[in-house]
Amino acid sequence: MNIIQCEELSKSFGRRHALQRITCALDAEKIIGIIGRNGAGKSTLLNIFAGYLKPTNGSCRVFNENPFNNIHTASNMIFIDDQLSFSNYLSLEDILKMGANFYPNWQNELAYRMLDYAGIDLTLKHQQLSKGQSATFNLVYGLVSRCALTILDEPMNGMDEVIRTDFYRAILKEYLAFPRTFLISSHHLQEMETILEEILLIDEGTVIAHAPLDEFKEQLVLLNGPSEALAELLSEMEVYTQKTVTGTTSAIVNARKLFVSEEILRTKGITVSSLTASEVCKYLTSKKGRDIDAIFD
Template identity: 30%
Template structure:
């Protein structure tokens, strides 16, 4: 079962600080969504409200058409895994799994066992004695094996080493194809996880600056390479993200749509036009800008 998410005019303030600023979006569900933003952009605050960790004070959050806060019919279908888990002293891996079995109606015991073996997690070891990577692997195990209709990973895999992170990405995609559900991933490792996302939401200083299908977002930028004067001609009027030049050859990364006519003329003149990566576009959309005076 998949659940859609509807957020309308959501604003969250902590004293004088606006953490989430009038954010609205709709997720149809049944996809893998990427939530990107710099530190302090409001990602964790937003995800906490989706998981009903706090009440909504201004605006509206609906999961499956219902408000999640203090609504057990919704919260049992939403699983938020954060980077670091907090467990009472003496809590073992087995204790964490037992709790998940009790509170997650769709819990898959056999799948949890397979993930424990895959990550080589000792069942009897206390959580406090696990390495950072093992704690991340434990959170991932709970998140995937919960089979929650809405599964959220908030930077929860950063503790893993690179090979294990890639094992996780492959396992998440494989399991998602077999057990479709709504998955939201926040991450700074954009180049690594971008291939998983079907839609991307980008927050900047609490505001939603982009919500697009990944393929659509990637067409918003281009890298143009060739003779410098021709590159300048084709990219004129577009936002330049970066430039490199070696002798008479220049490569310019731009944000903006190059017309089909301009692309045809550029290619006929021997220019190369390539796509930009998601990380390059993210950096542009969240770049620090001077406030107007």
């Protein structure tokens, strides 16, 4: 069942086109990574899903309704980002009590246990927290709400590596305990890809890939072997990056256009290696002809 459906969705801010004709469908009860480089349009898309922004053109439906200023959508969704703040008149404990009054599936005891584990004093005000503590509190708030749609926009910003690792596990454990839809935007894809089921990759305001994690990683492969043996093969393929050192060439290519079997390639001394999801994202969104090494040549 689709929880989100977009058709030809576009969003502009003056002359800047943040999103351009996005069409996608996201299934319920999955952990989905919304991935892209800075400025790709991830946050804009998530804010439209949350009902905070209205599309310029096209349509977006969440729970089969227009989410913009929609009470039904708002009551079944929570949006957590690094801009989230609370009243400076309330302690963290007061904030948790208010959350319990608003969200029907609220897990107050779990919130207390998680924040105690993170060493966060509930007598403090939200504004008194460090950046990492604020991110941790906000993420806990989003998890214990147990909303049908939980949107996490860069939820780990400011957290140190140890606490990030712990809370990726917390997201997965919460998903298994109470299945719902998680949309997670993050720059730490390599850290979190083990919990993702699906990736939606955005580049310059458009969706350039949307697939289950395993299929996503299979889009590109690394070829390595004698330059002479690879030369003819690469001339007929889409090459994302290529390097040659002392007669040996390494190249990242589109796996779907590799029509030669691995067995035949091995007879020519060519090996085929898989990539991580993070590496696939990097090469799919890299601009051809741009290489940081070239700046220093």
